[in-house]
Amino acid sequence: MLTLSLKSLTPFAAEVHGFDLRAPLGPDGVAAIESAMDQHAVLVFRDQQLDQDQQIALARALGPLDLGLRRVRMVQTRAHRFRHEELADISNVTAEGEVAPRDHAKIVSNLANQLWHSDSSFQKPRAKYSMLYSVVTPQTGGDTEFADLRMAWDALPDWRKRQVEPLAAVHYALHSRFMLGDTHYTPEQRDAIKPAVWPLVQTDPRSGRKILFVGIHACEIPGMSLPEARLLLLDLLEHATQREFIYRHQWRVGDLVMWDNTATLHRGRYFDISERRELRRATTEEVGLSPEAESLAARGADQIAHYRYQTA
Numbered sequence: 001m002l003t004l005s006l007k008s009l010t011p012f013a014a015e016v017h018g019f020d021l022r023a024p025l026g027p028d029g030v031a032a033i034e035s036a037m038d039q040h041a042v043l044v045f046r047d048q049q050l051d052q053d054q055q056i057a058l059a060r061a062l063g064p065l066d067l068g069l070r071r072v073r074m075v076q077t078r079a080h081r082f083r084h085e086e087l088a089d090i091s092n093v094t095a096e097g098e099v100a101p102r103d104h105a106k107i108v109s110n111l112a113n114q115l116w117h118s119d120s121s122f123q124k125p126r127a128k129y130s131m132l133y134s135v136v137t138p139q140t141g142g143d144t145e146f147a148d149l150r151m152a153w154d155a156l157p158d159w160r161k162r163q164v165e166p167l168a169a170v171h172y173a174l175h176s177r178f179m180l181g182d183t184h185y186t187p188e189q190r191d192a193i194k195p196a197v198w199p200l201v202q203t204d205p206r207s208g209r210k211i212l213f214v215g216i217h218a219c220e221i222p223g224m225s226l227p228e229a230r231l232l233l234l235d236l237l238e239h240a241t242q243r244e245f246i247y248r249h250q251w252r253v254g255d256l257v258m259w260d261n262t263a264t265l266h267r268g269r270y271f272d273i274s275e276r277r278e279l280r281r282a283t284t285e286e287v288g289l290s291p292e293a294e295s296l297a298a299r300g301a302d303q304i305a306h307y308r309y310q311t312a
């Protein structure tokens with residue numbers, strides 16, 4: 001059995017040494033990565049040289065690929081710059097390869113990545129592993145931070161654990177955009193994106209530990225008034241993103257960072273958007289859970305029929 005050579009960076013992030021991600025991942029490689037991910041939740045592979053096809057092949061070996069919001073055609077109408085639709089363009093570059101003007105739709109929509117989130121938590125299945133690969137880094141800023149949701153749960157006081165354990169939250173893809181004042185979506189587009197309901201407290205299907213599943217996509221709690229729910233979600237998010245739960249990644253060209261979207265949240269940090277920053281992301285879907293984990297994930301789904309996103 002293959003084991004990765006790991007150097008811990010924080011309690012939940014580790015750097016992997018001597019692993020070339022270009023080589024096709026056999027069952028041994030998949031098992032080694034999954035086991036390291038279960039243990040750590042964020043893995044950093046330095047000095048990789050991945051083209052688009054190799055990055056997609058790597059991700060496919062780890063599971064079916066997630067399209068995120070690109071699934072909803074009515075909303076995602078921009079030209080795609082990559083050979084694969086499954087590759088997310090995390091850059092400020094136009095389809096023609098120029099740095100985009102500040103008010104370009106792509107810049108505006110990627111700015112929401114600077115709010116704490118779990119990829120695709122607004123849909124089912126949600127994202128499992130995200131793999132972000134750095135192609136061009138800006139001079140200043142543009143780091144990515146990760147927060148561990150298992151540590152967040154463990155550190156809650158008992159009264160808070162009892163309070164949140166029975167609750168679920170509605171995750172809606174446009175909430176982060178609305179928060180930033182990006183409200184140009186038509187009623188048809190808003191409706192085309194269906195929210196997902198997730199329990200606030202879950203057992204992480206991979207590490208077996210409990211997690212506090214919050215993030216910026218969580219915007220309502222069924223059965224609770226909107227202001228009370230928003231305050232609670234903000235409080236929990238603040239708790240989950242304390243400095244001691246965070247790994248901050250400073251990008252170098254050729255880094256591939258892989259994270260588990262159930263066990264962690266992440267956000268991009270400020271950079272000057274007139275400078276070029278280019279990353280590509282491939283993400284797998286969380287499928288094939290145990291029956292218990294499936295039924296937990298399905299909890300709250302019955303409430304969705306009555307749910308209507310409140311914007312005003």
Ligand code: OGA
Pocket residue numbers: 090113114119130132142143144266267268269279281
């Ligand atoms: C992402 C993301 C953050 C960043 O690619 O999913 O949130 O730093 N990126 O660009």
Ligand code: MN
Pocket residue numbers: 113117118119266
């Ligand atoms: Mn993201």
